[in-house]
Amino acid sequence: MPDASIVYLDHAATTPARPEAVAAMLPYLSQSYGNPSGAHAMARAARDAIDDARVVLADALGCRPGEIVFTSGGTEADNTAVFGRAGRGTVVCSAIEHHAVLEPVRHCAGRVVPVHPSGVIDLDALADALDEGVSLVSVMLANNEIGTIQPLDEVAEVVRARAPRAVLHTDAVQAFPWLDVASLAAPADLVSISAHKFGGLKGNGVLVVRDGVDLEPRQIGGGQERERRSGTQNVAGIVAMAEAAQLTVAERKQVVDAVTPRRDRLADGLLAVPGTVESGDRRIKVAGNCHVCFDGVESEALLFLLEEAGIMASAASSCASGAQDPSHVLAALGFPRSLAGGSLRLSLGPSTTDADVDRALDVLPGAVRRLRELGS
Ligand code: PLP
Numbered sequence: 536m537p538d539a540s541i542v543y544l545d546h547a548a549t550t551p552a553r554p555e556a557v558a559a560m561l562p563y564l565s566q567s568y569g570n571p572s573g574a575h576a577m578a579r580a581a582r583d584a585i586d587d588a589r590v591v592l593a594d595a596l597g598c599r600p601g602e603i604v605f606t607s608g609g610t611e612a613d614n615t616a617v618f619g620r621a622g623r624g625t626v627v628c629s630a631i632e633h634h635a636v637l638e639p640v641r642h643c644a645g646r647v648v649p650v651h652p653s654g655v656i657d658l659d660a661l662a663d664a665l666d667e668g669v670s671l672v673s674v675m676l677a678n679n680e681i682g683t684i685q686p687l688d689e690v691a692e693v694v695r696a697r698a699p700r701a702v703l704h705t706d707a708v709q710a711f712p713w714l715d716v717a718s719l720a721a722p723a724d725l726v727s728i729s730a731h732k733f734g735g736l737k738g739n740g741v742l743v744v745r746d747g748v749d750l751e752p753r754q755i756g757g758g759q760e761r762e763r764r765s766g767t768q769n770v771a772g773i774v775a776m777a778e779a780a781q782l783t784v785a786e787r788k789q790v791v792d793a794v795t796p797r798r799d800r801l802a803d804g805l806l807a808v809p810g811t812v813e814s815g816d817r818r819i820k821v822a823g824n825c826h827v828c829f830d831g832v833e834s835e836a837l838l839f840l841l842e843e844a845g846i847m848a849s850a851a852s853s854c855a856s857g858a859q860d861p862s863h864v865l866a867a868l869g870f871p872r873s874l875a876g877g878s879l880r881l882s883l884g885p886s887t888t889d890a891d892v893d894r895a896l897d898v899l900p901g902a903v904r905r906l907r908e909l910g911s
Pocket of ligand 1: 547677678
C-alpha cells in the first residue's frame, strides 16, 4: 500500500500500476507463460494474448493492429524511430524533445529546431531546416517538462511541403494519459508511447509504424514483431499495458475535467509567491502539468525540503543520474540559467486529490521563503 502521508506529484516521471492491469497480467507470469513464438497450446495462448493487446492498443492509438510494434518502453520506441531512418537521410527534431529523441538525433548529426518562448515549435524555423534530404522529423505531442502540446497538423503540413521524403515521428509518451492520441497523432507515421506513464509497467512501450513506412530495425534476431523488433515479447507487461490503455482512454475526459482545476489552483497558488514564473503557456499544456521557476532558489534544495514534508516532485525530467543539470527545455524557451535553476515540476495524476494540492500550497511558499533567506 502506498504511504498515505506521501503526496505524490511526479506522475510525469511514472505512475502507479493500475490494479486492473496487474490482475490482468498475473496469469501470464505463472500459468500461460508460453513463449509467444512457439507452436504448442501454451505458446498459442501467449500469442493470442499479445494479439488481443494489439487490437486494444490499435484502437487506443488510431492505427491497425499490425502497425503496433511492442518495445521495451518509450526510449526504445524513440531510438528505433530516429536510428531506423537515419540511414535514409538527415534526421530533424525540436529543441525540447526528450533525451530519448534528442540524443539519437545529435548522435546522427541531425538538425535541432528552436521553439517559441510559449513552448511551441517555431514552424518557420522548421521549414528552414527541411529539404529533400531529410528522412525523419520528430516533434513530440506533449512535452515532459513543461507539458506544452505541439500543433502536429501544422508540423505535418510543413514536412509534406518541404521534405516530401521524410516520415513524421511523434513522441506521445506524455500525451497519452491526457490527450486523444488516436486523432491528434493521426498525421504521424511513427508514434511512441510508454506504459508506465499511464498505469502500466516500466519497460513496456509501443512504436506505431504505419504500413508502408520504411524503417530499418534496430534489434534483429528471431524476427518477432514482423521483423521490426526481434526479441521475445514481454507478454505479461503487454497485457498490463493494454488493460491500462483501455482504462485510460475510457476515463480520460473525466480525469482531465477533474485534474485541470486542481492543476490551475496549484499553479495560481504558486504564482502568488513573489519571483515565480510559469514555464510555457498553460492554455496549451496537458492537464497534469504544473511547472514553475522560483527566482533565487536552487531546485535541488527545494526538492529536499519538499521531500522532508512528504511531497515527491521533480525539477526537470527524470534522468538516470538524478542529477539536476540545467534543463535543455528551459534553455530552449529562453529562460536564463539563474531562473531555470529554480525549476519545479509538479505533475498531477488521476489519484491526485484537493488535499494533495492544499498540502503543496501549504508547504511551498514557506520552503521558497526559507531558501531565499538562506541565500540558497
Ligand atoms: N519520451 C518522453 C516524452 C518521456 O517523458 C519519457 C519518460 O520520461 C520517455 C520518452 C522515455 O520513456 P521510458 O521511460 O519508457 O523509456
